[in-house]
Amino acid sequence: MEDxxxxxxxxxxxxxxxxxxxxxLTMGLSLMIVYFKWRFLRTKIDKYNDAAKFWMKIFALxxxxxxxxxxxxxFQFGTNWAKFSELTGGIIGQTLAMExxxxxxxxxxxxxxxxxxEKLMGQKLxxxxxxxxxxxxxxxxxxxxxxxxxxxxxxxxxxxxxxxxVLNNFGxxxxxxxxxxxxxxxxxxxxxxxxxxxASIGAFYLLNNKHSEFGKLFVKTGIIFGLISSILVAxxxxxxxxxxxxxxxxxxxxxxxxxxETEDGGAEIILIGxxxxxxxxxxxxxxxxxxxxxxxxxxxxxxxxxxxxxxxxVYPTNIPxxxxxxxxxxxxxxxxxxxxxxxxxxxYRKKLYTTKWVLWTLMFMLPFPYIANTAGWYTAELGRQPWxxxxxxxxxxxxSPTVSSGNTLFxxxxxxxxxxxxxxxxxxxxxxxxxxxxxxxxxx
Amino acid sequence: MxxxxxxxxxxxxxxxxxxxxxxxxxxxxxxxxxxxxxxxxAVTNAIGPFWDANEVWLIAVGGVLFFAFPTLYASSFSGFxxxxxxxxxxxIFRAIGLELRGQIKNRMWEAVWDKAFGIASLLLALFFGIAxxxxxxxxxxxxxxxxxxxxxxxxxxxxxxxxxxxPHAEHLGVIDWFTxxxxxxxVVSLAIHGANWIIxxxxxxxxPKLKKVIFNLNFVLLALVIISLSTWHIIDPNPFRNFMEHPxxxxxxxxxxxxxxxxxxxxxxxxxxxxxxxxxxxLLGGLASTVASIFPKVLxxxxxxxxxxxxxxxxxxxxxxxIGVYWFVIAAFLVAVYMFVQYRVFRGKMxxxxxxxx
Numbered sequence: 001m002e003d004x005x006x007x008x009x010x011x012x013x014x015x016x017x018x019x020x021x022x023x024x025l026t027m028g029l030s031l032m033i034v035y036f037k038w039r040f041l042r043t044k045i046d047k048y049n050d051a052a053k054f055w056m057k058i059f060a061l062x063x064x065x066x067x068x069x070x071x072x073x074x075f076q077f078g079t080n081w082a083k084f085s086e087l088t089g090g091i092i093g094q095t096l097a098m099e100x101x102x103x104x105x106x107x108x109x110x111x112x113x114x115x116x117x118e119k120l121m122g123q124k125l126x127x128x129x130x131x132x133x134x135x136x137x138x139x140x141x142x143x144x145x146x147x148x149x150x151x152x153x154x155x156x157x158x159x160x161x162x163x164x165x166v167l168n169n170f171g172x173x174x175x176x177x178x179x180x181x182x183x184x185x186x187x188x189x190x191x192x193x194x195x196x197x198x199a200s201i202g203a204f205y206l207l208n209n210k211h212s213e214f215g216k217l218f219v220k221t222g223i224i225f226g227l228i229s230s231i232l233v234a235x236x237x238x239x240x241x242x243x244x245x246x247x248x249x250x251x252x253x254x255x256x257x258x259x260x261e262t263e264d265g266g267a268e269i270i271l272i273g274x275x276x277x278x279x280x281x282x283x284x285x286x287x288x289x290x291x292x293x294x295x296x297x298x299x300x301x302x303x304x305x306x307x308x309x310x311x312x313x314v315y316p317t318n319i320p321x322x323x324x325x326x327x328x329x330x331x332x333x334x335x336x337x338x339x340x341x342x343x344x345x346x347x348y349r350k351k352l353y354t355t356k357w358v359l360w361t362l363m364f365m366l367p368f369p370y371i372a373n374t375a376g377w378y379t380a381e382l383g384r385q386p387w388x389x390x391x392x393x394x395x396x397x398x399x400s401p402t403v404s405s406g407n408t409l410f411x412x413x414x415x416x417x418x419x420x421x422x423x424x425x426x427x428x429x430x431x432x433x434x435x436x437x438x439x440x441x442x443x444x
Numbered sequence: 445m446x447x448x449x450x451x452x453x454x455x456x457x458x459x460x461x462x463x464x465x466x467x468x469x470x471x472x473x474x475x476x477x478x479x480x481x482x483x484x485x486a487v488t489n490a491i492g493p494f495w496d497a498n499e500v501w502l503i504a505v506g507g508v509l510f511f512a513f514p515t516l517y518a519s520s521f522s523g524f525x526x527x528x529x530x531x532x533x534x535x536i537f538r539a540i541g542l543e544l545r546g547q548i549k550n551r552m553w554e555a556v557w558d559k560a561f562g563i564a565s566l567l568l569a570l571f572f573g574i575a576x577x578x579x580x581x582x583x584x585x586x587x588x589x590x591x592x593x594x595x596x597x598x599x600x601x602x603x604x605x606x607x608x609x610x611p612h613a614e615h616l617g618v619i620d621w622f623t624x625x626x627x628x629x630x631v632v633s634l635a636i637h638g639a640n641w642i643i644x645x646x647x648x649x650x651x652p653k654l655k656k657v658i659f660n661l662n663f664v665l666l667a668l669v670i671i672s673l674s675t676w677h678i679i680d681p682n683p684f685r686n687f688m689e690h691p692x693x694x695x696x697x698x699x700x701x702x703x704x705x706x707x708x709x710x711x712x713x714x715x716x717x718x719x720x721x722x723x724x725x726x727l728l729g730g731l732a733s734t735v736a737s738i739f740p741k742v743l744x745x746x747x748x749x750x751x752x753x754x755x756x757x758x759x760x761x762x763x764x765x766x767i768g769v770y771w772f773v774i775a776a777f778l779v780a781v782y783m784f785v786q787y788r789v790f791r792g793k794m795x796x797x798x799x800x801x802x
Contacts, residue, residue, distance in 0.1 A: 064543045067496070068536045074506050078521025079528055082599065085521070089514020090760035094768060097507035101775035104500045109782035112493040117789055160761075167764040400522035402587065402601035411529045418533055425540065429547050 003405035005396050008080045011412040013381075015072050017374060018419050022066035024373045027141055027187060028194025029059050030134035032225060037127045046441040049123075051217055052130070054438035055198070058430065060115055065426055067108075069419070074100075080408065084388050084398030088165045091157055092147045095173060099143035107136035141190070142183055148380070149178035153248050154389050165389070178248070181240035182380070188233035189376055192336060193369040195226030196362075199343075201434055203363040206353060211437040216353055219362065223343045223352075230336040238333070239295070245383065246296050249390065251310040252383040255319045256326040257292060258282050259306045266290035267304035270327075277319045280307070317385040317395075325378035332372035339365065445766055446759040449512035450742075452772065456508060458731050460501035461572070462637075462724050467495040468572075469638015471538065471565020472631065474558065477639075477657060478650065484558065486648030488542065489794045490641055495542065497786060499535070508772075512765060515598055516742055516758035523583060523600040524575070527618050531571050538564035566631060573630020577623030578602070580734055581611050581679040582744030582752065589614075597750035598758070611679050616746065622679055625672055632665045633726060636707065640719035645794045655710050658719060662707045669704065680744075683737045693736050699729030 033055050040048035074096065077085045085093075113121065114129040121129070156172025157165045167173075199222025205215030246253040254260075258270040260280045269292040273285035293302040307315065316322050339361060346352040353359075384390055388398045474487040510517045521528060541561030545554055583600045586593035605617035613620075619627075639654040639661075676683050687693050703726030710719050738744060743753040751757070759765065 061543075064539065067499075068539045071499075071503060071535060072532045074503055074510075075521060075528060075532055077510065078506075078517045079525050080522070082518035082522035085510065086515050086518035086598075089510050089517060090764045093507070093511030093514055093517075093760065094764060097504075097511035097768070098771060098775070100500070100504040100507035101772065101779065104503055105497065105775075105779045105782055108497040108500045109786045112496060112786065113789060116493055120789060164761075166761040167767075170764075170767045400518075400525070400599075402595055402599050403522050403525045404601075407525060411525075414529065414533060418536060422536070422540070425544060429544065432547070 004403070004408065005399055007405050007408035007412055008399045008403075009395070011080060011408060011415065012076055014412065015069065015076065015415055015419075017377075018423070019066065019069040019073055020374065020377065021370055022062045022069065023137070023141070024190045024193045024370070025197060026059055026062050026066055027137045028191040028225075028229075029055060029062070029197070030130070030137050031191060032194055032198060032221065033059060034127070034130050034134050035221070035225075037130050041123060041127055047213060047217060050438050050440055051214060054214070054433075056115065057433050058197075060111070061426065061429055061433065063107075063111060065422065069422070072415070080400055080403065081388075081398050082400035082403075084393065087163055087393065087398075088389060091165050091167045091173070092150060094167065094170070095143045095147040095150070099140055099147075103136045103140035103143065105136075107133055107140065110136065138187065141187060145183045145186055146173055146176070146179055149176045149182055151389050152182075152380070152384055153178040153244070154392060159392070165392075178244055181237055181244055185233060185237035185241045186376075188229045188237055189369075189373045191225055191229035192233060193373055195222045195229060196336075196365050196369045198222035199226060199362050200364075200366040203359040204434070205437065207356070207359050207363065214438045219343075219352065219359070220347060222362075223340055223347055226336070227340040227344050230333065230340055234333055234337065243296060246304075249383060250305050251307065251314055252316055252322070254305055254307045254310070255316045256322050256379060256383060257304075258323050258327075259292070259304055261308050262303060262306040264303075266293035266299075266301040267296075267306075268292060269295065272327075275320050275323050314386075316383055318382050322379060322382040325375045325382060328375040329372050329379055332368055332375070336365075336369070336372070445762055445769075446512075446755050448769070449508070449759065449765055450755045453505065453508050453512060454732070454735055456501065456505050458728055460498070460505050461731060462727055463498035463501055464495070465569075465634045465727060466638050466641035466720070467491050467498055468565045468569045469634040469636065469640075470642060471562050471638070472569060472635040473638050473642060473654065473657075475562025475566060476635075477653065483648065483650045486646045486650055486795065487642055488545075490645040491542075492794065493786070493790045496539075497783075499539075502535075511768060512760055513742070513755065513758045514760055516753055519585075519598045519600065519753060519758070520743060523602055524578065524618065525601065526604055527571060527575065531568065534564040534568050534571070537561075538568065569631045569634040570627040571630075573627035574619060574623045576630070576731075576734060577626035578618055579743060580626075580738055581616070581620075581622060582746045584614070584616055584747055585743070585745040585753070586747070586750040588747040588749045591749060593749055598753060622675065625668065625675075629665065629668045629672060629730075632661055632668060633723070633730070636661050636665065637720070637723040637727060640710075640723045644717045644720045647793050647795055651716075655719075658707060658710045662704070662710070666704060680737065686736055686739055693733075696729050696733040696736055699725050700733055701729075703727070703729060 033052050036048045036052035036055065040046075040052065077092075077096075110129045110132040114126065114133055117129065118126045150173060153176060154165075155176050156167060156169035158168050160166055198218045202215045202218025202220075202222055205211040206219060242253075245256070257267075258273060258275055259267055260275075260282060266289070268287040268289045270282065271286045271288065273282040273287070276283055290300045293304055294300050296302065296304060307319075339358075343352060343358050343362060346355050346358055386395055387393065388395050470487050470491045474484060478484045478487050506517075537560045541557040541559075541564060545557035545561070583602060585600050586597040587595045587600050602616055602618050605619045606613050606615055609617070609620045609624075611620045611622040636658050639658050642648065643651045643654055687697070703722045703724070706722035706725070707719065710722075713719055740754045740756065741752045742755050742758060745752040
């Protein structure tokens with residue numbers, strides 16, 4: 001039984017982590033492609049259209065990866081989490097079915113038109129198809145996070161005698177207080193990823209003295225989108241999301257902030273330290289007094305409950321994992337703001353393209369927004385453990401009762417092998433597109 | 445309300461089989477009959493801008509199944525764990541085969557992805573046929589051993605096969621001779637369907653040859669259908685009871701046979717879309733007849749201890765189903781608009797789309 005739960009969790013964690021590397025780019029990138037396309041319509045300067053076309057190639061590759069790794073996600077609710085699906089399908093099935101019906105059809109129909117139909121449709125319609133792809137991808141994110149929010153903060157339901165969750169208020173799924181902060185926070189995270197990818201490849205072109213015209217455009221656009229989104233991801237959306245956790249999941253909040261003991265006169269904010277859960281303390285701590293109380297309740301002396309106030313049976317299953325995920329996300333988010341501010345100032349002073357160290361740093365930042373987004377999701381998911389539906393249904397009670405651990409390990413190994421191959425092919429093809437670079441329109 | 449969602453779900457499933465069916469069929473044709481680069485191009489061009497959107501129907505079917513019939517979704521997806529995972533892997537291979545082939549101009553690279561696309565298409569057609577076989581044959585619900593359920597009455601697990609390959613064994617496997625036969629029906633009928641689509645959407649040099657292929661395969665299909673029907677009583681002693689009670693249902697077998705026999709005239713069709721119409725009729729009628737034969741069951745029980753799953757005992761609660769109708773109507777309308785736009789823009793022959801060159 002223990003093994004079954006372990007492998008089911010590993011498989012879901014592995015496949016969702018890999019899957020989300022692709023949508024986090026495509027959601028943000030679709031916005032930036034729409035921007036390039038819009039600039040082209042306004043200015044009629046070919047450079048913008050060429051930029052849009054170049055990023056469409058990267059988008060198409062990522063989209064294909066997102067689709068093929070996304071189908072297993074929908075299947076796994078039933079294959080590995082059958083009891084959970086049976087009990088809650090009447091509720092989360094709503095939002096997941098809506099995702100398929102509203103966003104996947106929209107995205108897939110118009111992506112084909114967007115990729116192959118520029119000559120057939122003319123520029124304005126082409127812009128429209130791009131916009132619809134963007135709309136579809138963000139709607140998909142919205143409905144997934146509506147599902148996620150219900151698991152974090154269940155609303156609009158009742159529980160029947162047989163344990164089944166039944167929907168009794170459809171509107172509540174969408175007015176869930178958890179939803180909007182989580183959605184906006186996530187989308188800003190996605191824009192950060194795409195901004196850094198665009199800026200990083202732009203910096204690569206500039207440093208390499210190749211496609212310099214595009215290099216400048218990419219770096220500039222990446223920095224502007226990145227600066228706006230990395231500020232918005234922290235404030236107000238991140239702040240808002242954290243306050244939800246403090247209010248509705250106080251034990252999770254204590255664990256992710258690393259607060260073992262309630263402090264009189266206000267809680268400190270932990271910057272660095274290693275949680276020692278066995279001895280209920282934090283080693284090598286660097287902290288700033290009272291700041292956490294202020295950030296959470298706007299009062300320096302507000303009380304924040306430490307883990308000591310809760311029963312161990314409701315502790316998050318993996319406190320160190322949760323704590324590190326959260327701190328990695330916040331730490332990287334802070335670095336992003338700092339770096340982009342410097343780059344933004346250099347851009348404003350018109351010195352950016354010659355400030356080599358900033359360009360080098362931007363280029364090497366490529367993996368870090370992926371790490372930050374992944375860490376953010378681990379914070380949300382580890383924070384909900386040991387529950388599938390917070391406070392109502394335990395993870396251990398949601399697995400498929402008839403699928404043996406041996407069979408799950410078999411498929412987990414299969415996914416690891418298959419995704420390693422996919423990852424390799426992806427990197428190879430992405431490198432090929434980047435190496436080839438944007439093509440300039442030739443007027444005859 | 446359950447009945448309405450059942451009809452919606454079955455309609456969506458049929459649409460999925462007809463649409464992605466021609467993609468799988470094109471893959472099978474690609475594997476066996478497309479020898480030259482030009483032939484291969486014709487096959488991939490024919491499905492190029494469509495296959496991705498067609499696959500979305502599978503996700504949509506999964507979503508609606510999850511939402512409207514959560515118990516059936518949970519029971520069947522965990523019970524058919526291994527074949528479903530393999531279907532997922534095959535779908536991945538098939539998709540990357542299609543997407544990646546054109547990315548690098550190199551004969552070895554192309555050969556690998558051609559085979560990945562073709563073989564995955566073939567196996568998917570086989571697996572979907574086998575899946576249909578499993579649904580009509582039923583499963584050991586509750587995993588009854590010696591007259592006692594070892595699990596909740598709606599859960600089960602099937603290994604890929606058992607030693608006897610028999611649809612009658614106490615411990616069934618996914619693949620036995622009966623389900624395998626339906627798997628072959630899947631392969632042959634989708635190969636025909638895919639060939640018809642290629643003829644419909646391209647002016648390829650392959651087309652005259654494909655008409656012969658369709659004609660010959662149709663004999664195989666007829667033989668398989670006759671053998672299936674004459675052995676059907678082994679898994680269901682009285683498969684015709686629903687048709688006796690509700691004679692209007694006979695329309696479905698009639699549609700099936702119209703499609704099947706119509707295809708024997710494939711060589712004399714003047715219009716290229718006609719063959720596709722007939723293979724569509726065959727798939728639509730065949731699927732509907734099969735599903736109608738077990739109605740209202742959705743997954744029969746092979747033991748006497750636990751009742752079969754019916755559309756009534758696996759459905760979600762009424763409120764959710766009722767409210768779902770509202771958004772579904774809007775979504776279905778939008779989907780119809782998208783499909784109209786898509787098939788309108790990419791109407792006619794697809795020979796010069798240049799798919800895969802982007």
